[in-house]
Amino acid sequence: MYAIVKNGLSKRGHTQKTLGLLRLMEQGNTKDIYPDIVTYNSIIDGLCKLGQWEKVTTLFSEMVNLNMYLDVCIFSTLTDGLCKEGKVEDAEEVLEHMVEKGVEPDVITYSALMDGYCLRGQVNRARRIFDILIDKGIGPDIFSYNILINGYCKKKKLTKAMQLFREISQKGSKPNIVTYNTILQGLFEVGRIDVAKQLFVEMISTGPVPNLSIYHTLLDGYFKYGLVEEAMSLFNKLERKTENIDITSYNIIINGLCKNGEIDKAHAIFQKLSSMGLLPDVRIYTTMITGFCLQGLLDEAKDMLRKMEGNNCLPNNVTYNVIVQGYLRCRKINEMVTFMKEMTGRGFSFDATTAELLVNAICENPCVVDMLPELHAEIKK
Template sequence: MQLFREISQKGLKPNIVTYNTILQGLFEIGRIGVAKQLFVEMVSAGPTPDTCMVLCLMVILSTDLLKKLCHSLISWKERENVNIMYYNIIINGLCKNGELDKAHAIFQKLSSMGLLPNVRTYTMMIAGFCLQGLLGEAKDMLRKMEDNSCFPDNVTYNVIVQGYLRCRKINEMVTFMKEMTGRGFSFDATTSELLVKAISENPSIVDMLPELHAEIKK
């Protein structure tokens, strides 16, 4: 944002690409309010929103208008080659902004629009469920992606393990940990931090499986 403000200070004018970039970044971290304010500034400055931006703006629209735009995007896809990447931006922003129902509604519409969720799409939905404590739904989503031949990666497993750790569901966490180590994946920094905290509260966790010893040594 500081760099963005410097553009005007240096006598330059942000174009639609500049605005798209900063708005996508804001949506990615769930700062919907700031994104909305920036969009108002953009409208007054002159650049016309393009397809990518309109998709992102769906995040701040009402549910009814959101549904109408989703339907209209079927024809947009053919003309503008709308990519799953844009929907990932929207889903991620909604999940981080606590609007899981809207994110899930968009996710369910993807196939009807001829778009296939990729590993990032599934991972963001799993993260959204975990943030709401809906671990059963997160697990179902993990199995669903595998059934659809979209296989979880290291990030996916870390997200779901973190969800179970935060909810103190240690036995279930161990099951996923066995899966991820069996597939050659490892804990990231956040997962390791949560695991250390859980062990400090319950040292018996270390004895639950040999793989945990190896992870801790790392």
């Protein structure tokens, strides 16, 4: 019962209540409810995810003082938490400490360290950890491969990523959905479209069944390089499988069509969403508004903004920035001021792109400042 409540509190970030429950357990009169290594590990995991390292250190010291046997799980939890916070050097120290205590790191511990280095772009160091796994004969598993492949893809080192990808099968394992998706994203990122297509064909024949994430990656890639017909062909096949499509899929299609100048097709797809039982969300409304603004269709963008408000889908900071940018690019300052007042009234603020466009507009016409009361007051200060 204590464990269930504790886990629920930890997952929801109620660390103070979780610690209070720990103290209550410590006051128990029987060993049955006294906190054990599993209890501490669960709480430390929650604290690590929230970055509350002082409390983590306190609990860790308590465990040492209680002469608890610190197992590989608790050390792996600490290593993972530190790496996700970018504290990879500290994680290395934890690894050294556990070895000193006679606790042998496992594939999870090493994978956490690899992930930490990859997050910092230090793929060579991650590879060093990967090679240690091989030397020790304790891995790597598919999770380790995926971490390193992702690291290489982020650094656009696709040759090394593909070498690792092929190595998985040679080692008697199989690439999973995450592996394929990571490689496909990397290939599209560097423009190796033909290789990405071949890999997808290979996946269809010998790999895992493609899921929605795979199709989203393909659609994004096709649109990025102007392959609108191929994207729509794939989308039409997806659409026939109604169980395999959601509002995110339609957002990708509408965004891709807008960026390729197919605003009418994008709007037609948008208009049929409600009849399909899919309610447009703030993201898809914003995508459509962006498309109109890119084409200079500001009246249509404004109508879409009012439509989403009428449908109880309130615009967010991104929505307002997009429409303000549209009016700034077309030098329609009077109309822009209206939306600027709306967004500031709702507690929203300019992003970097909007601020840059506004500065450019002021440089071209200093009188713009007089049209912006809030900005004019700040300059006078």
